[in-house]
Amino acid sequence: MFSSDDDDTLTREGGVARRGLLKCMAWAGTGVVWTMAGGVASSALLGQAQAATRKTAGLTFVQISDTHIGFDKAANPDTMATLGAAIDHIRAMPTKPAFLLHTGDISHLSKADEFDAADQALKAIGVPIFRTPGEHDTLDEGHGKLFLDRFGAGTKGDGWYSFDHGGVHFVALVNVVNLQPDGRGSLGADQIAWLRDDVAHLSSSTPIVVFAHMPLWDLYGPWGWGTIDADQALASLRRFGSVTVLNGHIHQVIEKVEGNVSFHTARSTAYPQPAPGTAPSPGPLKVPAEQLRSVLGVRELTWKPGQGPLALVDTSLAQPV
Amino acid sequence: MSFKALAAALMLAAIAGGPALAATPKTATVHISMFAFSPKPLVVAPGTTVTWVNDDEEAHSVVSDTRVFHSAAMDTKDHYSFTFTTAGDYPYHCGLHPNMVAKVTVKP
Numbered sequence: 001m002f003s004s005d006d007d008d009t010l011t012r013e014g015g016v017a018r019r020g021l022l023k024c025m026a027w028a029g030t031g032v033v034w035t036m037a038g039g040v041a042s043s044a045l046l047g048q049a050q051a052a053t054r055k056t057a058g059l060t061f062v063q064i065s066d067t068h069i070g071f072d073k074a075a076n077p078d079t080m081a082t083l084g085a086a087i088d089h090i091r092a093m094p095t096k097p098a099f100l101l102h103t104g105d106i107s108h109l110s111k112a113d114e115f116d117a118a119d120q121a122l123k124a125i126g127v128p129i130f131r132t133p134g135e136h137d138t139l140d141e142g143h144g145k146l147f148l149d150r151f152g153a154g155t156k157g158d159g160w161y162s163f164d165h166g167g168v169h170f171v172a173l174v175n176v177v178n179l180q181p182d183g184r185g186s187l188g189a190d191q192i193a194w195l196r197d198d199v200a201h202l203s204s205s206t207p208i209v210v211f212a213h214m215p216l217w218d219l220y221g222p223w224g225w226g227t228i229d230a231d232q233a234l235a236s237l238r239r240f241g242s243v244t245v246l247n248g249h250i251h252q253v254i255e256k257v258e259g260n261v262s263f264h265t266a267r268s269t270a271y272p273q274p275a276p277g278t279a280p281s282p283g284p285l286k287v288p289a290e291q292l293r294s295v296l297g298v299r300e301l302t303w304k305p306g307q308g309p310l311a312l313v314d315t316s317l318a319q320p321v
Numbered sequence: 322m323s324f325k326a327l328a329a330a331l332m333l334a335a336i337a338g339g340p341a342l343a344a345t346p347k348t349a350t351v352h353i354s355m356f357a358f359s360p361k362p363l364v365v366a367p368g369t370t371v372t373w374v375n376d377d378e379e380a381h382s383v384v385s386d387t388r389v390f391h392s393a394a395m396d397t398k399d400h401y402s403f404t405f406t407t408a409g410d411y412p413y414h415c416g417l418h419p420n421m422v423a424k425v426t427v428k429p
Contacts, residue, residue: 073378109396139380181422183420224418282356282379283355283379284379
């Protein structure tokens with residue numbers, strides 16, 4: 001199944017590349033940009049110059065969440081097919097993302113073959129993947145050991161880490177290992193102390209992106225949609241001019257802005273969940289089959305220096321690729 | 322012995338009646354539905370095997386608050402059984418959704 005999907009996509013990408021080449025040829029001779037560097041003049045085709053500008057100014061990446069590979073019940077009997085549709089959307093984006101952030105619940109039951117299937121499909125996009133586990137990824141006897149064995153190289157504690165890319169500081173937090181009696185997630189003192197040290201050396205003008213599975217604010221208490229000690233973690237980030245918090249877990253987009261911190265949950269690629277309090281329980285929401293893809297989706301994020309906060313675009317899987 | 326086989330044995334024993342009934346293993350079932358255990362408080366006699374069945378589309382688990390028993394994650398229609406031999410209160414919760422709580426009370 002994967003190989004035939006890959007072939008289709010490769011063919012389509014090849015087609016785009018050929019059309020791009022024809023465009024450049026049409027511009028040759030008319031759209032030439034001259035630049036001076038070290039006293040030596042050089043020229044570039046207009047299209048190439050624009051491409052070069054795009055490449056250096058800013059960063060585009062993708063958030064994908066709650067793929068729940070292994071789930072096959074009425075709310076979505078084929079989660080591999082909808083993940084495939086999400087991947088088609090990502091591959092068709094005008095700007096190839098620098099990388100993917102997966103905000104957890106990669107698998108439904110933390111089984112090796114579920115992780116394998118998700119990984120094989122996502123790797124076909126051909127960009128790095130950064131992950132943080134959901135509670136469905138830590139159901140093995142070792143409470144997340146399987147996830148860490150696969151994806152935890154170079155991480156600390158239960159799998160938290162940070163990295164810098166294109167002028168943005170990214171922080172992956174883990175809030176699903178020690179779930180609280182009220183159902184909320186928790187970070188724990190060690191992770192909060194690590195985060196404080198991790199960002200201590202950064203200038204307050206550095207854009208920060210934090211990603212974790214469960215919402216890092218109290219979104220809906222009766223369903224445990226929150227993280228008990230998120231405020232302590234966010235205290236280390238209040239001085240920064242732009243903080244973007246990305247979460248999954250609730251399979252729908254809900255957003256909130258609090259000072260310089262904006263919070264965004266994401267759609268799943270597997271199945272929707274009810275809006276807070278609109279159903280007796282937060283279980284998988286069954287929608288008519290023809291409507292399913294309109295409530296699933298992926299998110300593209302773009303950052304450009306000097307242009308304020310990150311721009312987010314949520315795309316449903318029902319939109320044409 | 323599977324839950325179905327146990328149930329069948331129990332029914333046969335009930336039909337047969339008499340002394341055979343006393344020797345039959347005692348069983349009880351807790352259903353997990355709409356993110357809740359039912360019955361939520363369950364009272365059983367010592368020696369009773371309690372079977373939990375997940376009727377939800379979401380996965381759940383059964384975890385003793387005092388670490389006496391715990392299941393793996395249960396997919397839809399999966400079940401887990403534990404036999405209670407000692408009298409007492411056994412509060413438990415779902416490992417994925419700890420706000421789902423219930424209790425088994427064992428008394429002679």
